[in-house]
Amino acid sequence: MSRLWEKGLPLDERVLRYTAGEDHLLDARLVAYDVRGSIAHAEMLAAQDLISHDDCHAICDGLRKLEARFEAGDWEISLEDEDVHTALESRLTSDIGAAGGRLHLGRSRNDQVLTALRLYLRDAALDLAGRVEHLRASIAHLAERQGDVELPGYTHMQHAMPSSVALWCGGFNEGFGDAVDGLRAVHKRINKNPLGSAAGYGTPGLPLDREFTTRRLDFDATQSPVTAAQLSRGKAESALLFEIALMMQDLSRMASDLLLFYTQEFAYITLAPEVTTGSSIMPQKRNPDVLELLRASSATSQACLDETMMITAKLPSGYHRDLQRLKSPVFRSIDLAIDSVDILAYLLEGLAFVPQNIKLDEGIFATEEAYRLVTEEGMPFREAYREVAKRYVK
Secondary structure (H helix, E strand, C coil): CCCCCCCCCCCCCHHHHHHHCCCHHHHHHHHHHHHHHHHHHHHHHHCCCCCCHHHHHHHHHHHHHHHHHHCCCCCCCCCCCHHHHHHHHHHHHHHHHHHHHHCCCCCHHHHHHHHHHHHHHHHHHHHHCCCCCCCEEHHHHHHHHHHHCCEEEECCEEEEEEEHHHHHHHHHHHHHHHHHHHHHHHHHHHHHEEECCCCCCCCCCCCCCCCCCCCHHHEEECCCCCCCHCCCCCCCHHHHHHHHHHHHHHHHHHHHHHHHHCCCCCCEEEHHHHHHHHCCCCCCCCCCCHHHHHHHHHHHHHHHHHHHHHHCCCCCCCCCHHHHHHHHHHHHHHHHHHHHHHHHHHHHCCCCCCCCCCCCCCCHHHHHCCCCCCHHHCHHHHHHHHHHHHCCCC
């Protein structure tokens, strides 16, 4: 095993474990994306006559086979591999010989990982947007089923004005619509091609065609100048995590509402038995654990965003190994968002409001009465406000 950066010098096992960190585990989701970026790079090298077309064919065919074998569970990224890049190149070279060693010409692990990450983030953002649309459909179905059910509208946790299930659903549906727009808008920041920037200063003397890989990988633009690539590290990640954090706040607020509605004191809603858990001591309990964990999820999303921004906040320009630590919070936030959106959509399909348990305080119609005095009796609103207030404020 020879890692991409090795020069034949010894490496302390403790240093390997610390510097590799979780990469050999986290990078499993990047295999397909690193293969795609590597194939585009090899095709560009061949088009520029920097490697032979036979070598290019062997490289591309070998990478596709490695991806298929990885998906089949025939191999995995180990600590000794350190990351997906060494894992693929070492196995490729073992499979096809010297041609595999020609693949890394004109690139660094820096632009290689950034390319794979951006391809992954691009897909993750659009995938999550689709899942949020599914959640919106579940909210719309609830509004269709029970939209006419009256609800009290709350301010300061007090009955304030009349509302309905349709209005309650509509507010969250619109918020999640904004989330979809935000996730799709992040695509613009993500979709710049860093490949060919190498370690951040290009490849002097080597005639790379960066526009070739931009087209092959469906990027919107080639990131230029090359020094911009490393300065951009963390920005697309943070932009995506910001949109996720906003979306998760709405999700947590919906969960918070539903937790109140589910208490015995409110009893506004019922939940399907299969989405509740129980107590190890109290036989009667049906606990809304899913909603409680959803309520907590926005804190994790916010923490992931803060972590990504603080890692890059005061770094000098150029590449620094600190950037490796971006992967964990980015992947954690994306995974949590996917799981949370999916489980809430599922929970809502089995949720029902209980109209007979929902009582509206008489005072909830006070504003409507003040408006009636204005429209029917011509009373100034402030006077009508005070007149109605006399009935309720003693």
